[in-house]
Amino acid sequence: MKYILLYLSSFCFLTTIAQVTFPENGPQHLVQNQVAFIHANLHTNYNTLIEDATLLVQNGRVVYAGKSTAIPKGYLVYNATGKHIYPAFIELYSNYGVQLLPESQKSESETKGFISAKKGAYHWNESIRAEFNAAAAFTADEKRAKQLRASGFALTLSALQDGICRGSAALVYTAKGNEHELIAKPKVATSFSFNRGTSKQHYPSSLMGSIALLRQTYYDAQWYQKQNKEVNFTLEAFGQLQNLPAIFVAGNKQNALRAAKIGQEFNTSYIIKGSGDEYQRLEEIKATQLRFIVPVNFPKPYEVEDPFIAEYISTADLKHWELAPYNIRMLIEQKIPIAITADGCNDASTFLKNVKKAVQLGTPESEVLKALTYNPALWLKQEKELGALTPGMIANCIITDGPLFAKQTTILETWIKGIQYQVNDPQTPILSGSYQFNIPQTGNVKLVVSEVNGKHDYKWISKDTLKATVSYTQTGFQLTIKPNQNIDSSVRFEYWFTEVDSSNYPFTIKQAKGYLKTRQGDLEPTLFSQMQSGSPKQASQSDSIELNMPALVWFPFTDYGQLALPKQQVYLITNATIWTNEADSILIETDLLVKDGKIAAIGKGLNAKGATVIEAKGKHITSGIIDEHSHIAISNGVNEGTQSSSAEVRIGDVLNSEDINMYRQLSGGVVAAQLLHGSANPIGGQSALIKFRWGFEPEKLKIEGADGFIKFALGENVKQSNWGDRNVYRYPQTRMGVEQVMYDAFQRAKAYEQLQKESKELRKDLELEATLEVLRGKRFITCHSYVQSEINMLMHVADSLGFKVNTFTHILEGYKVAPQMKKHGVSASTFADWWAYKFEVMEAIPYNAAILQQMDINTAINSDDAEMGRRLNQEAAKAIKYGGVTECQAIKMVTLNPAKALHLDSKMGSIKVGKDADIVIWSAHPLSIYAIADYTFVDGMILFDRSMQSTLQQNIKDERERIIQKMIKAKQNGEKAEKWQSKIQVEYECDDEEE
């Protein structure tokens, strides 16, 4: 009976004594809220358990937590025998109750995608929403609140999940009630992302554009505070948010590192909302020294029964399925502070199941509990009131029917500010046992209830085997029995408890009384009594737990990744034909010593202690190939072509160290590349000069000390000639306009330079900073170009402003203006034989490189193509076929000449003692189609070894097959499998607008 009383009493707690502003309809109905939880296993915080404890809660706050059994008068007593009480969880990533408010917007014909559709003195770009106040927009939503409570969350941080700058977030209760009281703290945090969200504006279209826009906004906000000419509510709000904890919704591990970099620039320690793949770059993640919010939405197994379909599943996805549940443990082992979010879990049971899984896989329980309670409270600076159950804290707790992380345990109730919210009925193990039923027609029958895999199984023992279903309610239960399989009818029983033993948890039903309802509609009183209770729980079959990590992380986390990062070693390569690219040209049967990442010696009969000897008789060594024009290893967009100048964006911000194409380039002897912005606009973005240091993180790919380059572009792409009839608005639409864009940019940069000298209120302008660097000879142009008129034009623009164009890339009509190019001193980087794909390349000729070379212009041959990039030695050989350059000249076109064009020739591009050991050992004459790269060295590390290929492939096959078998087994054990959908890797070329 006590049990039922408890239920009734809990509904009486309504509210605390506090004044409110809103009226009540009827007499005021305030109820004293005082509860005493007794005999509880009380977890006062994430690492303290008091057994048989008493917890006193008054008016929503904890007033006592300890061993005392004295209960003051006026308290409702909650007998928590057998139960556990924990501090309730706090969710840090949610948009609960928060949506964009409908705002008056401009029509699309009015904005054309250039200006914000939001009216008023706000930021020019819709994705910057610093003025957004989540608390003001918050409206309670009981359906979602219930789900959050079921997951154990008493509070959630609610933020707008739309845009790059998302304004302020509110901490809200998941309770029922008026918003006035549900909002715990408005403006308690701010949040950012890389995703422009629902903004209809074109800018930014790429990840690097998002990064540039956010950085610029920081600078704008700094400027805003010291100026008085412009009123801008967004920038004003942005400034005010700076002291709040800042959550950066980054997503995958590489984006987390990108966010960390922005944080460093603006002295902000973001709390990173990750995606659960942090373990794949653990060391770098740790080095950020940031805090992480991590999800537990572990992937489901994929459907892999069809081997052809399974073939399409990426190894990274297969491995992630297996390793994702270990992410939390690995982060904790590295002492990386984490909070756990339910984001991505469709329901409470998935969330709790996966949290438990993390514990089962070896994460300390206290650390997981800390990540759900204390850490979120601390990070929001609310740890004095939230996240624990010590006196003075707000009484937010969860009550469970066993230790939180035990497999069978469920959350029964979530208490918020001292008010009870039922989550789950107490589990039904009370039914386990066998029961005697007295049914008038049939006499006594026996019902045996057992438990299998956490579910009840009912068996009637009678003359016939009968099927039964049971539904359980707070006061009783219903049994439905099909008495005879041949008769389409069922007998239903309604029982209520008449005697309940509540001295132990779970409660045991001693006796119940009820009515029987037959097909005929008769109700007859009946009775059952328990014969025997508590059949032991059967262990679930899928309980095998792998405490040891089942597999290793690969670097990078994709095929052909390595178990450990490569290291420099001492190598002696003997008896090779060496193409030095120096005055000594080609050396026959010569040795080469590689040490400390450099070329240490070249000569005959070299000796070196401890060196690994590679015999290369009959083989050729060249410098590693350098691709002047590449778009591989770039994340989420290679063009920010939405404005005619996007000088502010940087490829270096979006390097993708996981791109398999880097490894494929290494297999073709390519060691380095200039990763260029696309050619969608006249002034594109800043390049990244990288080496293909396979395995290393993005920042480590960059060539140290390299000069800054920027992509410019001319012709059909920038005037959107081939983009269809809808793209006729963005300036320029003609080659005439292109010249004006260039002049305008440089004039603006000059004016900016003047401001730099004079103004105290300088607004740091990232676009003009980069443009100005060009004028000052500190940043160098690589310009996409085809026809002679435009090539000439840009040289005129440069000459008139006193700078030089560094490189014309593509430059297919360069042969027509070679003397002018020679005079200007520009390099050429061209295709070997591409033509005819658009009108402006109808006069392109494969003899171009040879003519330019003969006209004494530094000439390189590039790829602009992930596939062709790994055959650049063959492309160079085409300059022999078309135009008859010498073999030494040809090899230089893909090694030394691009090194010169990229200002890297002091360290790279030739084989000379002291230069970087970026070399290739070829199986045959390096310009021949029959030549295969046997080894590719970068900085003295062997990053590609042909002889290892079959072993590596076998390893990959074995690893895939092992995981696939495991998936099949998981599916057989009842895990729900899902179909895998290929995420096709996008191979970028210049013209690609976005991913």
Place this chain on the structure above:
Amino acid sequence: MKVFLNWICTLAVIVLLSNETAGQQKVLIVKGATIHLGNGMLVESGCLIVEGAKIKRIINSADTSIAGARYINATGKHIYPGIIALNNIMGLNEIEAVRATLDFKETGEFNPNVRSVIAFNTDSKIIPTALSNGILFTQPVPQGGIISGTSSLMRTTGWNWEDAVFKVDDGIHLNWPEEMVYGGWWAEPYNAQQIKTTQTVQAIASFFQQANQYAQLSNPPQLNARFESMKGVFNGTKRLYVHASGAKSIVAAIQFLKQYPSIKLVLVDATQAWMVKDWIKEQNIPVVFTNVHQLPTHPHHAIDQPFKTVAQLVNAGVLVAIAHAGYWEVRNLPFNAGTAAAYGISKEQALQCITLNPAIIVGADATIGSLEEGKDASFVISEGDILDMRSSRVVQVFMEGVEVPIENHQKALYLKYMNKYGLEPR
């Protein structure tokens, strides 16, 4: 103007040469060359004797003489059969970005009756650049839809399609839907794609059923142009080229088409054919492997998988032709074969994949594809290995015994500017 004059001169030469050979059956002897027969055999230093349009004899000796013969000293040079480029759109496409120049994709799903032969632009500036690399025959293939159209085998020389055509309407091209579906922001939902695949297969099944019924009528009550064009597929006079790239769709396509035993089936594209190579061999279906120079379909595959696929198929006993898709790119077809040779087959085997094998596949091997007695004297003289860009330098081309000039738009521009700069062309 100079360019224009060059062209006039070129045309004049063609006319002169044509007149010369038309009159008398003159004998031409190409002496001292390495002769690559195209059938896997090699004559290291021999003479190729041509009479009129045909090959009279190939002798295994560096020197010979016949009274009244014309001689070409090709000592140190290489002779190859005219290369046959299958499965491309050269001649149907001039400038990819200019819609007015595109003639390869008709609207609609079932277009077996559209014929590439009549759209083949013999005045294309692209074609002579392929000819200059030794490509003497090309198969312009209509693109798009489920059945894209009818191809023909064309010469890369000729005044008009009438005299360029070598084998008219050699086959019809069926695009089998890919069985695997794709994700991504741009992709349709999974189920929608699967339904589409199923629907496409159903549409193919019903089209083939109806076309087959139609083909059995000796006197159809009303002419159906689509079904009419399919008749040749069912009676085996036209090939059915089924384009499929994924292993699963390759199997699905062949399994389906087996129910029509009279169909002469050719598998085209065949990117993942290596996964089911032995099965393809059992089915005895030839393969037009398209693009050796491509990236592997999956990151976990061998980094050089596409390079070695040809060798895997050839070594399994499959009849393989190598093709290179596109139009201007077709001139790089010999280098696709070169790569195949670098990855597991001999150079002569690789050459066979762009000469005799494609000839067999299109049914033209009686006259072209290899240098053998009685076959057409359509051959190429190169200074070096034609499969390797390092040495490929085509110096003379003969089509059916007639020397064809190897001038082109690009070479003319080269000469024009070398002249402008006072440089010696090399």
